[in-house]
Amino acid sequence: MSSTAATVxxxxxxxxxxxxxxxxxxxRTDPAQTAAALTAxxxxxxxxxxxILVANAEDMARATAAGLxxxxxxxxxxxxxxxxxxxxxxxxxxxxxxxxxxLIDESTRxxxxxxxxxxxxxxxxxxxxxxxxxxTADAGALCLRSGNAVILRGGSDSTASSAAIHRAMVSGLxxxxxPSDAIQxxxxxxxxxxxxxxxxxxxxxxxxVPRGGKGLVARVQTEARVPVLAHLDGINxxxxxxxxxxxxxxxxxxxxxxxxxxICGAMETLLIDRAYSDPAPLLAALIDGGCALRGDAAxxxxxxxxxxxxxxxxxxxxxxxxxxxxxxxxxxGALAHIAAHGSGHTEAIVTEDAATAERFLAEVDSAIxxxxxxxxxxxxxxxxxxxxIGIATGRLHARGPVALEGLTTYKWLVRGTGQTRP
Amino acid sequence: MSSTAATVxxxxxxxxxxxxxxxxxxxRTDPAQTAAALTAxxxxxxxxxxxILVANAEDMARATAAGLxxxxxxxxxxxxxxxxxxxxxxxxxxxxxxxxxxLIDESTRxxxxxxxxxxxxxxxxxxxxxxxxxxTADAGALCLRSGNAVILRGGSDSTASSAAIHRAMVSGLxxxxxPSDAIQxxxxxxxxxxxxxxxxxxxxxxxxVPRGGKGLVARVQTEARVPVLAHLDGINxxxxxxxxxxxxxxxxxxxxxxxxxxICGAMETLLIDRAYSDPAPLLAALIDGGCALRGDAAxxxxxxxxxxxxxxxxxxxxxxxxxxxxxxxxxxGALAHIAAHGSGHTEAIVTEDAATAERFLAEVDSAIxxxxxxxxxxxxxxxxxxxxIGIATGRLHARGPVALEGLTTYKWLVRGTGQTRP
Numbered sequence: 001m002s003s004t005a006a007t008v009x010x011x012x013x014x015x016x017x018x019x020x021x022x023x024x025x026x027x028r029t030d031p032a033q034t035a036a037a038l039t040a041x042x043x044x045x046x047x048x049x050x051x052i053l054v055a056n057a058e059d060m061a062r063a064t065a066a067g068l069x070x071x072x073x074x075x076x077x078x079x080x081x082x083x084x085x086x087x088x089x090x091x092x093x094x095x096x097x098x099x100x101x102x103l104i105d106e107s108t109r110x111x112x113x114x115x116x117x118x119x120x121x122x123x124x125x126x127x128x129x130x131x132x133x134x135x136t137a138d139a140g141a142l143c144l145r146s147g148n149a150v151i152l153r154g155g156s157d158s159t160a161s162s163a164a165i166h167r168a169m170v171s172g173l174x175x176x177x178x179p180s181d182a183i184q185x186x187x188x189x190x191x192x193x194x195x196x197x198x199x200x201x202x203x204x205x206x207x208x209v210p211r212g213g214k215g216l217v218a219r220v221q222t223e224a225r226v227p228v229l230a231h232l233d234g235i236n237x238x239x240x241x242x243x244x245x246x247x248x249x250x251x252x253x254x255x256x257x258x259x260x261x262x263i264c265g266a267m268e269t270l271l272i273d274r275a276y277s278d279p280a281p282l283l284a285a286l287i288d289g290g291c292a293l294r295g296d297a298a299x300x301x302x303x304x305x306x307x308x309x310x311x312x313x314x315x316x317x318x319x320x321x322x323x324x325x326x327x328x329x330x331x332x333g334a335l336a337h338i339a340a341h342g343s344g345h346t347e348a349i350v351t352e353d354a355a356t357a358e359r360f361l362a363e364v365d366s367a368i369x370x371x372x373x374x375x376x377x378x379x380x381x382x383x384x385x386x387x388x389i390g391i392a393t394g395r396l397h398a399r400g401p402v403a404l405e406g407l408t409t410y411k412w413l414v415r416g417t418g419q420t421r422p
Numbered sequence: 423m424s425s426t427a428a429t430v431x432x433x434x435x436x437x438x439x440x441x442x443x444x445x446x447x448x449x450r451t452d453p454a455q456t457a458a459a460l461t462a463x464x465x466x467x468x469x470x471x472x473x474i475l476v477a478n479a480e481d482m483a484r485a486t487a488a489g490l491x492x493x494x495x496x497x498x499x500x501x502x503x504x505x506x507x508x509x510x511x512x513x514x515x516x517x518x519x520x521x522x523x524x525l526i527d528e529s530t531r532x533x534x535x536x537x538x539x540x541x542x543x544x545x546x547x548x549x550x551x552x553x554x555x556x557x558t559a560d561a562g563a564l565c566l567r568s569g570n571a572v573i574l575r576g577g578s579d580s581t582a583s584s585a586a587i588h589r590a591m592v593s594g595l596x597x598x599x600x601p602s603d604a605i606q607x608x609x610x611x612x613x614x615x616x617x618x619x620x621x622x623x624x625x626x627x628x629x630x631v632p633r634g635g636k637g638l639v640a641r642v643q644t645e646a647r648v649p650v651l652a653h654l655d656g657i658n659x660x661x662x663x664x665x666x667x668x669x670x671x672x673x674x675x676x677x678x679x680x681x682x683x684x685i686c687g688a689m690e691t692l693l694i695d696r697a698y699s700d701p702a703p704l705l706a707a708l709i710d711g712g713c714a715l716r717g718d719a720a721x722x723x724x725x726x727x728x729x730x731x732x733x734x735x736x737x738x739x740x741x742x743x744x745x746x747x748x749x750x751x752x753x754x755g756a757l758a759h760i761a762a763h764g765s766g767h768t769e770a771i772v773t774e775d776a777a778t779a780e781r782f783l784a785e786v787d788s789a790i791x792x793x794x795x796x797x798x799x800x801x802x803x804x805x806x807x808x809x810x811i812g813i814a815t816g817r818l819h820a821r822g823p824v825a826l827e828g829l830t831t832y833k834w835l836v837r838g839t840g841q842t843r844p
Contacts, residue, residue: 024761028785107806113795115805120787122817206817227649227818248840255842339446361835363450365542373535373838382843383537383834384529395544395628396649397819400834412805412822413783416795418670420677421804 005192012151012196015184016204019124019149022181026147027121031098033176034144038094041172042087045137048168049083055164056133063131063157075131076158086137086165089387093141096386099404100147114415119408121147126197126205127389128153128220130212133161139211140169140183142389146407149182151205153197155212156189198224207407209389214317229402231367231393233317233343234264236375239334239360240282241351242275248372249350250285255374256348258289262319264391265346265378269314269324271334274298283325291321298327314341331356335363342366344393346378367393367400427614434573434618437606438626441546441571444603448569449543453520455598456566460516463594464509467559470590471505477586478555485553485579498553498580508559508587511809515563518808521826522569538835543569547829548619548627549811550575550642552634555583561633562591562605564811568829571604573627575619577634578611585609620646629829631811636739651824653789653815655739655765656686658797661756661782662704663773664697670794671772672707677796678770680711684741686813687768687800691736691746693756696720705747713743720749736763753778757785764788766815768800789815789822 026034045052056078063076078086104117125148129135136152143150154162166185173180186193197205198220208228210220217230238256240249256267270286272279283303287293294309306325313324314337328334331349338347348370349360357371368378378401380388385403392398398406448456467474478500485498500508526539547570551557558574565572576584588607595602608615619627620642630650632642639652660678662671678689692708694701705725709715716731728747735746736759750756753771760769770792771782779793790800800823802810807825814820820828 024787027787109804109806113799113804123787227816245840251840251842259843357837361837365446365449365545366833368834368836370836371838372840373836374842376843377535377836377841382531382535384531395831399831409817409821411788412790414790414792414795414799415779415783416793418667418673418794419799420673420796421681421798 004190005195008188008190008192009196009199011188012186012193013202013204015151015186016124016201018181019151019184020204022179023121023123023149025179026144026149026182029147029178031100031147033178034098034147035094037172037176037178038090038141038144039172040175041137041141041169042090042094044168044171045083045087045090045165048164049080052078052083052161052164052168053080055160058160059133059158068157072131072157076133076161078133078161082134086134089134090137090141093145093387096145096404098145099408104410111419112417113419116413117410118413119405120411122407122409123206124149124151124204125407126151126153126201126208128194128197128208128210128212128216130155130216131157132211133158133165135211136162136165136185137169138387139209139389140166142387142404143407144182146404148407151184151186151197151201153186153193159189194219195223198226200226211390227397229390229392229394229398229406231264231343231345231391234266234345234391235268235315235317235341235343236265236346236348236378237269237271237334237338237342238267238348238350238375239271239328239331239338240273240276240279241331241349241353241356242273242277243353243356244276244350245352246278246281250282252348252350252372252374253282254285254289256376257286257291257323258321259374259376261321263376265376266319267323267375268317269326269341271326271328271337272299273334274327274329286323291323293323293325295325296327299325317343331359335360338364338366345391346370346375348373348375367391426612427617430610430612430614431618431621433610434608434615435624435626437573437608438546438623440603441573441606442626444601445543445545445571447601448566448571448604451569451600453522453569455600456520456569457516459594459598459600460512460563460566461594462597463559463563463591464512464516466590466593467505467509467512467587470586471502474500474505474583474586474590475502477582480582481555481580490579494553494579498555498583500555500583504556508556511556512559512563515567515809518567518826520567521830526832533841534839535841536837539832540835541827541830542833544829544831545628546571546573546626548573548575548623548630550616550619550630550632550634550638552577552638553579554633555580555587557633558584558587558607559591560809561631561811562588564809564826565829566604568826570829573606573608573619573623575608575615581611617645620648622648633812649819651812651814651816651820651828653686653765653767653813656688656767656813657690657737657739657763657765658687658768658800659691659693659756659760659764660689660770660772660797661693661750661753661760662695662698662701663753663771663775663778664695664699665775665778666698666772667774668700668703672704674770674772674794674796675704676707676711678798679708679713679745680743681796681798683743685798687798688741689745689797690739691748691763693748693750693759694721695756696749696751708745713745715745715747717747718749721747739765753781757782760786760788767813768792768797770795770797789813
């Protein structure tokens with residue numbers, strides 16, 4: 001470790017220790033108080049709109065001079081509407097029911113011991129994100145509402161904007177007597193700060209959530225020495241079964257691919273049962289909707305506008321108006337293809353055959369498995385969670401959309417009357 | 423990586439891929455079939471008793487020649503009773519209710535989508551253990567019953583015994599048509615095998631559970647690149663409050679320390695409220711029970727037989743008839759001491775004051791928090807889980823005693839009628 005990296009690691013460890021101390025306070029805090037803090041933070045965001053815009057203008061000027069792409073500049077850019085949206089998002093999290101203290105289960109043992117499992121905060125969560133400054137408020141709010149202290153590390157492009165939003169969040173904490181260390185932001189743009197967080201900040205960070213593109217998520221997943229909630233890819237499949245209703249199939253497939261092509265719930269591969277009666281209009285609907293298709297020989301025989309798929313296409317998340325199409329032999333073929341090429345995010349079947357649908361639900365090993373619905377519903381808000389910190393494709397702790405409950409753990413409470421173990 | 427390590431890594435990765443294939447089959451298997459396989463495995467263990475004893479005699483001879491300690495030799499040793507106990511343990515796991523398919527929650531969205539979260543297996547689990555050959559059956563049974571494939575890596579001392587028990591487990595799989603790759607054992611004693619498992623066996627192992635001493639657990643926690651369920655220490659505290667019933671306090675404290683000193687749920691530090699009326703008999707009961715005490719000045723003033731505690735004693739898991747004793751200022755002092763020195767395993771309060779008890783339950787941040795009960799109850803069997811793969815002090819996925827449920831994850835099932843996202 002270089003001396004600079006060591007200094008940065010020391011800074012992050014000190015932040016971690018302050019966060020642990022704040023987490024101890026939060027664990028004892030009435031959830032009504034975190035809601036009040038977030039309501040106050042939202043008000044502060046609104047009151048600070050001008051200051052946030054000034055900070056954002058600084059970031060934008062720097063980013064423009066550095067030649068950032070139009071897409072990145074758009075992610076970075078704030079305006080009055082977006083700031084109002086951020087404030088409303090924080091209020092929405094304040095209004096979510098607290099997951100803390102919820103009784104998971106309870107039992108009484110023959111010896112009279114009463115056991116309960118109750119939800120408690122995880123402790124300290126690290127959030128590593130890129131150019132969207134709104135994550136400062138959004139992730140900060142979700143962590144606080146679930147009783148956790150959070151260390152935020154935003155992208156260097158958005159330093160000033162994120163700092164301005166962070167000041168508003170902290171003023172919400174101060175207004176309600178909560179420790180300001182409950183929501184901290186890493187002050188240094190040094191990349192070593194990310195490394196120090198991924199190493200666990202000297203044992204203080206219990207969970208890392210990356211929010212950003214594939215490069216960031218891959219780095220986090222590769223380097224982290226603490227648990228990570230994330231998904232690297234959303235290579236989502238829609239399988240149109242021979243028993244699909246053609247109108248439903250077309251509506252779902254077009255929506256799953258084209259409603260928004262850049263979200264992780266978008267369909268990336270369309271699988272069609274070889275026995276499906278009328279695939280041509282389905283493929284035409286995608287092409288007419290502006291989607292380029294790449295397919296296997298059987299698909300190309302149906303529509304010559306389909307380009308040949310390379311081997312890598314079946315394992316690619318395009319996040320674009322581009323889709324791979326394969327013709328498979330029934331549900332067995334679909335299951336085998338998904339097992340070989342899926343990323344464990346979201347898969348859907350379109351079928352009117354209940355037995356086939358249930359088999360797909362049972363045998364597809366993804367975080368989300370759908371019947372007769374668009375994969376674009378893969379979202380915490382659409383799932384009724386009120387928000388989401390992200391979608392996880394790992395197998396432990398939480399899977400699929402993760403919101404407040406996924407940011408908690410539990411402890412066992414045991415109430416006795418003097419029992420000793422024989 | 424040396425060429426030998428590379429070869430071993432290749433062997434482990436190949437085992438991992440076979441385990442993944444077996445896990446796909448297990449995920450579709452009726453839980454009645456895993457129960458039948460385990461019942462058949464138990465019968466095979468009984469039928470193979472002589473062969474297991476011969477294998478164990480080999481291991482014992484080698485271990486004795488190598489000069490293993492009496493304690494390690496005792497862990498390694500099998501006899502007819504112990505083998506019968508292993509068979510019964512496997513039958514007990516077979517009889518446990520399957521956690522698979524259980525509905526965690528369900529909701530219907532305004533658009534008519536029906537969402538369910540249901541329990542599914544994790545996939546492939548790696549178990550790394552030491553000289554106790556019974557773990558081969560015990561951990562293998564728990565993983566199989568929860569629908570997971572398992573890769574077992576036993577200690578080099580118990581190679582022959584573990585292999586013999588493993589053969590019986592596999593014959594149970596074969597008797598019921600389940601893939602033999604569902605329970606694999608690493609054939610090489612090479613320590614590089616452990617490293618390859620901790621690295622995830624080429625992405626195939628989703629979870630590692632170490633079963634053994636602190637050295638093993640520390641290595642696994644430090645080196646693992648996949649999630650680990652474990653506890654390193656059980657530095658468990660019993661706090662005797664001023665409002666404790668003296669008889670209960672004495673019974674609980676003596677049981678918590680001395681019933682079995684070598685288990686992870688044993689009390690290691692006794693904290694007594696400075697206002698507690700009669701600490702002398704409590705301390706005398708421990709000393710008279712054969713426990714050596716080390717204490718702070720206030721404790722030593724109560725009983726001169728107490729030796730002075732060094733700073734390190736407060737952070738030591740003795741696993742022996744030895745206990746640290748501290749006098750604290752009420753529950754605030756106890757909470758501060760536990761926060762500074764606890765290992766997050768199990769803490770107990772003895773008090774008749776309900777408000778103090780509830781505060782202890784709420785504010786102690788350990789996997790298990792008890793009121794008026796011995797810490798020696800910290801055990802999956804005592805908690806009604808039927809068995810345990812271990813006790814976890816990490817904060818994610820599962821905490822405290824982990825049995826079948828902790829070896830599962832969930833997926834989201836979404837049933838629609840053609841919904842597309844607006």
